Amino acid sequence: MKDEKVNFKLQSSEYANLWILDSGITFLNHGSFGACPKAVLRVQQELRSQLEQEPINFFGRAWEPLIDNARSKLSEFVGADSEDVVFVNNATTGVNAVLRSLTFTAEDEILTTNHEYNACRNALDFIASRTGVRIVIAKIPFPIESPQQLIAAVMERVSPKTKLALIDHITSQTGLIFPIQQLIQELQQQGVDTLIDGAHAPGMIALNLREVGATYYTGNCHKWLCAPKGAAFLYVQRDKQPEIRPLTISHGANSPRTDKSRFQLEFDWMGTDDPTAYMCVPEAIAFMGSLLPGGWDELRQRNHQLVLEARQLLCQSLGVLPPCPESMIGSMAVVPMPTASENRHFMSVHDELFDKFGIQVQVVPWQESPRLLLRISAQIYNTLEQYAYLAKALSQLAEDWGEGR
Template sequence: MDSRLSVRGLWSLDSAVTFLNHGSFGACPKQVLEFQQKLRSQLEHEPLRFFGREWEPLLDDARIKLAAFVGADVQDLVFVPNATTGVNSVLRSLTFSPEDEILTTNHEYNACRNALDFIASRTGARVVVAKIPFPIDSPQQVIAAVIERVSPKTRLALLDHVTSQTGLIFPIQELVRELQQRGVDTLVDGAHAPGMISLDLREIGATYYTGNCHKWLCAPKGTAFLYVRRDKQLEIRPLTISHGTNSPRTDKSRFQLEFDWTGTDDPTAYMSVPEAIAFMGSLLPGGWTELRQQNHQLVLQGRRLLCEALEVQPPCPEEMIGSMAVVPLPAILENRDFMSIHDELFDKFGIQVQVMPWQEKPRLLVRISAQIYNTLEQYEYLARVLKGLCC
């Protein structure tokens, strides 16, 4: 590629918008969308043949390619529409009692925290929250805060791999190991991890792991996976029970038979995952490794620019950042509603970036993302605009 501008042309993104929020919903490249459209045309050309003969081989091929990408055995993966569905599938499948505790952190994604509260209200189980400090100095503080809240009643820990609000990479492999030693199963919400950081689910060793493919992997919307450790698969059921429950087939596990078919939908997003993996991996000579490193370095540069312009300190060490970074907004903006700042940045300056409230000081955070189509000049522009808002 000759320049970042030529790379940006590979996406359908609005050229009038400074798009610094890849982390929220991702952005799918034109080539991948064209591939998906060919599959949709194939489906609609002869729907009975597609679902009767072509659907399963295409889905299995996509699962094979995805399993290799995330470091998992293919037998341990199923597709789900999004990571929130993956979290809900596990939580709704497990049995809890009033004597049980479910551990999470104060950085947990709101939708998944809502799922925890729903389960607790139905079962009487108690949700226990480990308070991870923010700003934070070290990954060890995450481990210490989580382990401190483990008790003999702890049944399950729901933990982010990359937090949405604060953009932190949690030391998930160490957390899983420490919790396993205490007899606690782990459900990892890896919504942002695939494509942002290198994954090896076998090494991580979580009991359950779910991740989105539409964010940093850049697959079409409605594409995620759920990994379940082999010895736990009989317990985990999809949210929709369908034909797989009483299928006479023995060539696949009940786990995959149930999740693979939950009723008629559009499976082409799942089937486009191999195209997304191949396309994104072809953009730089060093493939995915270089892409992840480049995005990481770019977001660090962007964070540095914002911190200098706003005269604030970086809230976490560089080792805890992937392709998203959070910067505290100055105290002078604390009385502003976070959505009013977001809307002003977008409506007045054409900047699409995430602005979020936080539970304590600093009260407001701005979260930037870095994907290959972003440029350093975009972060410089954001820095100038935010500095102007503080005057």
């Protein structure tokens, strides 16, 4: 096959024109960084114009009411009290803020899993190098047959030394929804606090943090909520807030104000930056919730159904079995790559799909067979025809690889 991109005209979703995504690209990777709708970007640009027209007035008067409003609307959406929520740039920052704030010793253990996001695993390793805390890895099988396998794998690694568990709500590599509420309950019974990396959860699945019960929870707003890049949140249980500090210590550390908690005073102002991504969260929630008659519930169900149909199509085309039950999938799904790809680097497969076929999709290296995973995302701008095109492209690549090209 020639190296130039293969031309293939796909029928667009009726919602595709609400985004500025390149119409020449088959974009099946909403999960990595999200995509912000035009309407939300327009609101952000208006806010940025206000900021630059009168920076002193914006930061001195307009900024705090806008942040408080955004926090209130977001807290309502994720089922939390607004007093327990602060904004951060991304979920990785939220994880780091908690880990850097807590005290660990060489006698302690932090429990995580082999599905943990690489950036957060690096944060754990950094904390271990500074404090001597032992990082314990629960090996979650994959492919997996049931959530109970996952719970058993985590709980059998708990010990009297386990001080904290860092667990994904929805894994990045394998697209699995963990049974997080049951896990938290069982860990709490063992006296273990929980830090939940919910990077993908807000907007993909219904979320009620009061019911979830995590000690600490962080999630992105720029992925499935479709807010601008750089909008995320950190939730901390009220009694734990005094010990959690932001990564940047600024004016809030000695503010004389008593109308807000030290937790919010410190996180809300960490120096001059562009806060407009946070301020656009209410617009993103309202806009995405307005696209279908059934609001967010219908949107989540539509995306879920689309990704299940796409997974089935790809598995049939590739001759592979689905690696997890449907109940553990939200709006992302993973499909094992064909054996012909096993000796290829994951980025070379990604680049071939992009350069030859104009397909943007996540190719994931895995620790054991299958060595390569294909992670697809489903957002309202996607169509089943796009995944059929992906299946054809993979079939063509498999033929090329089999010929040693």
